[in-house]
Amino acid sequence: MSLPKKKLLQAYRQMKTIREFEERAHAEIMNGQIAGFTHLYTGQEANAVGVCEHLNDEDTIISTHRGHGHCIAKGADVIGMMKELFGSSEGLCKGKGGSMHVADIEKGILGANGIVAGGPPISVGAALAARIRKNKRVAVSFSGDGSVNQGTCFEAMNLAVVLNVPAVFVIENNYYSEHTNIEYAVGCDDLKTRTEGFGFPVFVADGADFFSVFDAAGKAIDHARAGNGPAGVFAETGRFHGHFVGDPQHYRADGELDDLREHSCCLKRFREKMAESGEVSQEELDSIDAGVLALIEQSVAEAKAAARPTPEQVGNDVYISYGTG
Amino acid sequence: MSLPKKKLLQAYRQMKTIREFEERAHAEIMNGQIAGFTHLYTGQEANAVGVCEHLNDEDTIISTHRGHGHCIAKGADVIGMMKELFGSSEGLCKGKGGSMHVADIEKGILGANGIVAGGPPISVGAALAARIRKNKRVAVSFSGDGSVNQGTCFEAMNLAVVLNVPAVFVIENNYYSEHTNIEYAVGCDDLKTRTEGFGFPVFVADGADFFSVFDAAGKAIDHARAGNGPAGVFAETGRFHGHFVGDPQHYRADGELDDLREHSCCLKRFREKMAESGEVSQEELDSIDAGVLALIEQSVAEAKAAARPTPEQVGNDVYISYGTG
Amino acid sequence: MSEKTMRDAINEALHQAMAEDESVFIIGEDVAGCNGAPSGKVGEVGGVFGVTSGIYKEFGPDRCIDTPISESAIVGAAAGAALVGMRPVAEIMFADFIGVCMDQIVNQMGKFRYMFGGKSKCPAVIRFASGGGFSAAGQHSQSMYQVMTAFPGLKVVIPANAYDAKGLLLQAIKDDDPVLFFEPKALYQEVCEVPDEMYTIPFGEAAFLREGDDVTVVAFGQMVNRAVAAIDALESEGVSCDLIDPRTSSPLDEGAILESVEATGRLVVVDESPPRCGLTADIAALAADRAFHSLKAPVKQVCAPHSPTPFSPELEAAYIPSVERIQSTIKQLLA
Amino acid sequence: MSEKTMRDAINEALHQAMAEDESVFIIGEDVAGCNGAPSGKVGEVGGVFGVTSGIYKEFGPDRCIDTPISESAIVGAAAGAALVGMRPVAEIMFADFIGVCMDQIVNQMGKFRYMFGGKSKCPAVIRFASGGGFSAAGQHSQSMYQVMTAFPGLKVVIPANAYDAKGLLLQAIKDDDPVLFFEPKALYQEVCEVPDEMYTIPFGEAAFLREGDDVTVVAFGQMVNRAVAAIDALESEGVSCDLIDPRTSSPLDEGAILESVEATGRLVVVDESPPRCGLTADIAALAADRAFHSLKAPVKQVCAPHSPTPFSPELEAAYIPSVERIQSTIKQLLA
Numbered sequence A, B: 001m002s003l004p005k006k007k008l009l010q011a012y013r014q015m016k017t018i019r020e021f022e023e024r025a026h027a028e029i030m031n032g033q034i035a036g037f038t039h040l041y042t043g044q045e046a047n048a049v050g051v052c053e054h055l056n057d058e059d060t061i062i063s064t065h066r067g068h069g070h071c072i073a074k075g076a077d078v079i080g081m082m083k084e085l086f087g088s089s090e091g092l093c094k095g096k097g098g099s100m101h102v103a104d105i106e107k108g109i110l111g112a113n114g115i116v117a118g119g120p121p122i123s124v125g126a127a128l129a130a131r132i133r134k135n136k137r138v139a140v141s142f143s144g145d146g147s148v149n150q151g152t153c154f155e156a157m158n159l160a161v162v163l164n165v166p167a168v169f170v171i172e173n174n175y176y177s178e179h180t181n182i183e184y185a186v187g188c189d190d191l192k193t194r195t196e197g198f199g200f201p202v203f204v205a206d207g208a209d210f211f212s213v214f215d216a217a218g219k220a221i222d223h224a225r226a227g228n229g230p231a232g233v234f235a236e237t238g239r240f241h242g243h244f245v246g247d248p249q250h251y252r253a254d255g256e257l258d259d260l261r262e263h264s265c266c267l268k269r270f271r272e273k274m275a276e277s278g279e280v281s282q283e284e285l286d287s288i289d290a291g292v293l294a295l296i297e298q299s300v301a302e303a304k305a306a307a308r309p310t311p312e313q314v315g316n317d318v319y320i321s322y323g324t325g
Numbered sequence C, D: 001m002s003e004k005t006m007r008d009a010i011n012e013a014l015h016q017a018m019a020e021d022e023s024v025f026i027i028g029e030d031v032a033g034c035n036g037a038p039s040g041k042v043g044e045v046g047g048v049f050g051v052t053s054g055i056y057k058e059f060g061p062d063r064c065i066d067t068p069i070s071e072s073a074i075v076g077a078a079a080g081a082a083l084v085g086m087r088p089v090a091e092i093m094f095a096d097f098i099g100v101c102m103d104q105i106v107n108q109m110g111k112f113r114y115m116f117g118g119k120s121k122c123p124a125v126i127r128f129a130s131g132g133g134f135s136a137a138g139q140h141s142q143s144m145y146q147v148m149t150a151f152p153g154l155k156v157v158i159p160a161n162a163y164d165a166k167g168l169l170l171q172a173i174k175d176d177d178p179v180l181f182f183e184p185k186a187l188y189q190e191v192c193e194v195p196d197e198m199y200t201i202p203f204g205e206a207a208f209l210r211e212g213d214d215v216t217v218v219a220f221g222q223m224v225n226r227a228v229a230a231i232d233a234l235e236s237e238g239v240s241c242d243l244i245d246p247r248t249s250s251p252l253d254e255g256a257i258l259e260s261v262e263a264t265g266r267l268v269v270v271d272e273s274p275p276r277c278g279l280t281a282d283i284a285a286l287a288a289d290r291a292f293h294s295l296k297a298p299v300k301q302v303c304a305p306h307s308p309t310p311f312s313p314e315l316e317a318a319y320i321p322s323v324e325r326i327q328s329t330i331k332q333l334l335a
C-alpha cells in the first residue's frame, strides 16, 4: 500500500496532535486545571487516525468515554476541544459537555459518550440515514474491548446487518476495561469470531501501526460504502496511561508500560517506517512535531484565557425552564 | 436412547397436558372468559417437556411471555394455573400475574415473563447461586428466536461463560417473533453459530420430537451440571396458533399451519414412535389422554367457581401503601 | 372533517407527515410486519396496535422499517438518524419497554442538545402505547410518561383524544427536540371529529375541556374522559369545575393551571400512575407553591395505589382511578 | 466507635454482613478488580470508588464477583440469585447507568413479589454512586433516586452521612424486598462517628437533624449537609427550623414530615434533582394535601433547574442547590 506524501504527513500530524493533546491534558489535570473524569487516548492514536483518514466530513463517527483521539482524528477543532476540557464557555460544547461529551455535528462527530456502548446504536441510525438517502456515507462507531459486552453493542451489530446499513464497528482492544482484562470479561476465546458471528466481516489490525489500521479500516469502510452492509475492524492496541488520570494500574505486569511505550508507540513505528522507505524525512516529521507542540501550547494558553461560563448559561440549550426553586 | 416406561408415560402426559391446557385456554379466551394478552404454546410442547424431564424441583427455569408450557412441564399446578388465567384470587399468583407472570418459586419456576429476554439474566443469577453453593443445580432459561436479539440475552450468555455457571440457554426457534420471520430478524445466517461464538456448546434438536429434545437437553444439562459452564439447546419448532389469540397470521404461507399440525405434532410423533417400538401401547396413551382431558375440564370448572379477588387485595403483596388518592 | 378513532387519526398524521417531508420515516417492531415471512405479505400488519397500517404499502421499505426485538437499537437508530437530519418516528410498542431502552432515551437522545452546547438537533419522535385497561398486568400497563417527564431535554406528549393526537403528533414530527409520544392504549378505539387536513397543536398549551367555578381538575391521558364524566355528573348537583388537560406534561402549561386554581381555589389532579413522584404530585406541588394564596382546600391527587398493575379485571378496575373516585374527591373538597 | 468516612462505613457494613451471613455476596464491575490481569493482583481495586476494597481478599472469588460491563446482566444476576435465597449486593457504579438496566430493576426485581402473588422474596440490594459535584457532566451526575421512587416494589435508600449509611445498608441486606441504595458520591469522604458494631436503621424512619419552630426543611442525600449549614447560619438571625432527612424515599416517613409541617406551617423541600416529578414535588404535594390546614405560606422546592448536569465547575456550582439558595428560600417564606 503506498500513500501520497501529503496523506502520510497528514496521518503523522494527526497522531502527533492527539499524543500531545493527551499528554498536555494529563499535565493540566495533574495541575488541577481540568476538572471531571478524563480518559486519555495516548498509545492508541493510530487506531483513530487509521480509520478517520478514510472518512470525509459527511461521514460520521461516534466515540466513547476515551474520545479525544477520535474527535481530533475526525477533524474537531483542537483549540475548541482544549477550551471544552477547561470548561470554558468558548469550548466546543460551551463548557457543558467536557471531556466525555466532545462533539461537533458539522464535522460528523456525533460525540464522545460517557455510557459504555452508548454509541453503536446511534451510529447504526446515522448509517440508516445514509442508506435511505443513498448518499454513500458511512457511520463509524468506536468500542473498547469492555464495551463489546454491553447489550446495546450486540443489538446494534445485529440491527446493522438486518438493515444492511453502512455501519463500521471499530473495536479497539487495549486489553483492559477499567481494571479488568479482556481475558476475563470476554467469555469466548476469540472476540473477532464472536463478532463475525453477527454476520459481517471483521478486519484485524495492529493498532500500533498506522498502516495496518489504515489497511484494515479501508477494507471495512469500502465494504460498507459499497452497500454491502456493516463491517468491523478489530485492532490490538495499548493505552499508555491508566484508565483514568490517577489510576494506580494495579492490573499491569511489571514493565508492561515501559514495554508498551517502547514497542507499541505508533509515532516511533511511523518514523521507523519512513526511515526505511525514505518517503518522508525525519526532519519533515520533526517540523510537524514542532508545529503540533506550538498548536497545543496555544490551545492551552487560549483555554486558560478563555471566557468562563456564567450562571445564567446553565439554563440555555434546553427547551424549557421551570420556575421552581 | 432408551427410557424407562414410567418416564415415557410421564413425558407424554406432560405434553398432552400442555396441549389440552392451551387448546382449552384458547377456547375460553374466545368465549371471553379469560382477559388480557395470552400466548399459546401449542405445537412446542416437546421443547418444554424434553428439557424439564431432566430437571428436579431444586433446578430452576425462567420462561417467556409464552410460558404455560414451560410452567406445566416444570410441575406447576395446572388447576392453580387455570385459576390464574381466569384471574381468580385462588390462582397461582392470586390473580395478580395472569398468563404472562405464572410462577411457582417452590417448584423452581421463576416465572413467565412479559419482557422479551427479561429472563436470561435472572437465570444466570440462579445459576450463580448454584455455583456459589456448589449444590449441583442448574438454571434453565427459555428464549424464542426473536428474543435472542435483545441485548440482555447476549449479556446473559457472556456473563454465564465469564462466571462459569450452570446456566442452560434453550432457544426455541418457531421461526417467528410476532409477525416477523427469523430470516429477517436474525441478521446472521446461522443462529447456532452466533450463539456458540459466546463460548459454550449448543446442541441442536428437532423440537417436534420429544426424544430429540430430550437428548440435546440432556447433553446441555449434563454439561452444565458437571461444572463445565453454560450450554445451549437450539430447537426448531412451530407454534400452531398465532402469536397471540386473535392474530390473523398474515405471515404464514398457504397451508403452513395444516402442514405443521400434520407433520410437526409432537404428540403424533410420540405415538408413532411408540407404535414402532412397542414400548407403550396406544391404549395406554389413550388412557393418559382421558385423564388429561378430565384434569383440564376440572381445572376450568374450578377456575370458574373460584373466588374472585376483592378490591382491598390490590394493595397487598407490596411493601407499603401510601395514603394518597 | 369526519369522525376518526385515535388509531386512525395517528395513522393519518403519519401518512401526511411522510407525504409532506421526505426525511420522515418510521421504524420499530412489526411497523410493517411479515418481513422475511413465507407469505410474502410484507406490510400487512402495521404495528401490533395497527397504528402504522398501510404505511409500508404507501412508502415502501426505506420509510417503514421493521426491526428485531432490540429496543435500545431502535431508539438509538432513531436518535442517530435524527442527529444527521432525518425525522424518524420510532414505535416502542408498550411504554413499559422503556425499561430496556431508557439509556438511549434519557442519557443519549435527551441530552445531546445540552451536552453539545446547543449545537445539535435531534428531531426524533418515539411513540409508545401506554397505560392500563387491558388486564395486561405489571409489565404491559404502565403509563411511564410521568417518569420521562422527570428528564430534562425530552418533550412528553399525552394525547387524550383523536383530535389532539393528530395535531400533537404532527407538531412532534416538526419539533427539533426529541419527543416522547404516549398513546393511552385504552383510547385507540375512541372516536371524535378530526379534520382531514394537517394541523398542529403547540406544545405547552393546555386544553380547557370544561369551565366552572368550584374546583379545578387537571387530568392526563386516559383519565381525561373519566374526569369529564365525573364533572358532568356533578353538574346536576350544582358543582361546576374547570377541567384542564395539559396535553404535554413537558413543557407544561403552568400558566393555565395556575390561573384556574387562582380562580377556583381548589385543585384535584388525576392520573393513572402510582402516587410517588408522579404527575399528580408534580402539579399539586406547583399549585402549593405558586397558587398557594388562592387555595381554599387541600390539593387532592387521584391516582393508582403504590403497587404494580394487577392482572385480574376486578383488581385492575380497583387500581385505575374511576369516575366515582374522581367525583367523590371533588365533592370531598367542597364538603 | 470512631470517625469513619462514608466509604469506610459502607465497606465495614459489607464486611460485617458477609461475615455474618453466608448468603451475602457482592457482584459488579471491578468490585474485586484485576481479574484476568497479568499482574495477578486480583482484588486490589474494590470498585472504582474503593467502597468494596478488601472484600475479595477476605471472602474470595465466590463472594466478590467481577463482571463484564453488562449492567442488565448484573442486576438480573442479583435478582435471580436473590429469588433462590441468596442476598446479593450488586454495585452499579454510577446511578446514571440505571438507563442500561432499568428493566431488570423496575419490571423484574421490583415486581416479582406482587406479580407472583406475594409468594416470592427478592432480597437483593443494588448500590449506586449518585449525584453531582465532580464535574462529571450529564451522564455521570444524576441522582436518579427520585425516578426509582416512582416504582412500587422497590425500596429506595439515600444515606446522608456515614452513620446512616452503615445502619441503612445493614438493614437493606436483611430486608426481604429489593433495595436500591444510593450513595451520594460527594459524601464518600465525609466523616462522622460510626459504631464499630453492627446496627440497623429501620426504613421509613426519618432523621431529625435540627429542631425549630419557623420552617420545616426536608432534604435528601447530598443536600442534607447544605440544609444544616443554611439553617445554622440563620440561627443568628433568629430563625429556627426543623430539618428532616427522610433517609428512605420509599417507604417514606410521611408522619414525621406532616407532624413537623403541622407545627411550623412552612415547608421547604431540598433535593439536587431537577424539578419535574421529583422528590421535592412529591413531598410538597404530600403537605399540600395532608397538612394543608396548617400551611401558612407557599410550599417551596429548592432543586436543580430543568436541564442535564453541566460539565463546567462554575455551571455545576450554579446547578446544584447551594447553601445560599436554601437559606434565601427559607427567609423568603418568613418575609
Ligand SMILES: Cc1ncc(C[n+]2csc(CCOP(=O)(O)OP(=O)(O)O)c2C)c(N)n1
Pocket (backbone or CB within 6 Å): A064, A065, A066, A114, A115, A116, A143, A144, A145, A146, A147, A148, A174, A176, A177, A178, A243, D029, D069, D071, D093, D097, D100
Ligand atoms: C454503562 C456503563 N457502564 C460502566 C461505565 C464505567 N466505565 C467507563 S469506561 C469503562 C471501561 C471501558 O472499557 P473499554 O470498552 O475496554 O474501553 P477503554 O476504557 O479500554 O478505552 C467502564 C466500565 C460506563 N461509563 N457506562
Ligand SMILES: Cc1ncc(C[n+]2csc(CCOP(=O)(O)OP(=O)(O)O)c2C)c(N)n1
Pocket (backbone or CB within 6 Å): B064, B065, B066, B114, B115, B116, B143, B144, B145, B146, B147, B148, B174, B176, B177, B178, B243, C029, C069, C071, C093, C097, C100
Ligand atoms: C422488550 C420487549 N419488546 C417487545 C415485546 C413484544 N413482544 C412480545 S412477544 C414478542 C415476540 C417474541 O418472539 P420470540 O422470542 O421468537 O418468541 P415467540 O413469541 O415466538 O415464542 C414481542 C416482540 C415485549 N414483550 N418485550
Ligand SMILES: [Mg+2]
Pocket (backbone or CB within 6 Å): A144, A145, A146, A172, A173, A174, A175, A176, A177, A178
Ligand atoms: Mg479497553
Ligand SMILES: [Mg+2]
Pocket (backbone or CB within 6 Å): B144, B145, B146, B172, B173, B174, B175, B176, B177, B178
Ligand atoms: Mg419465535
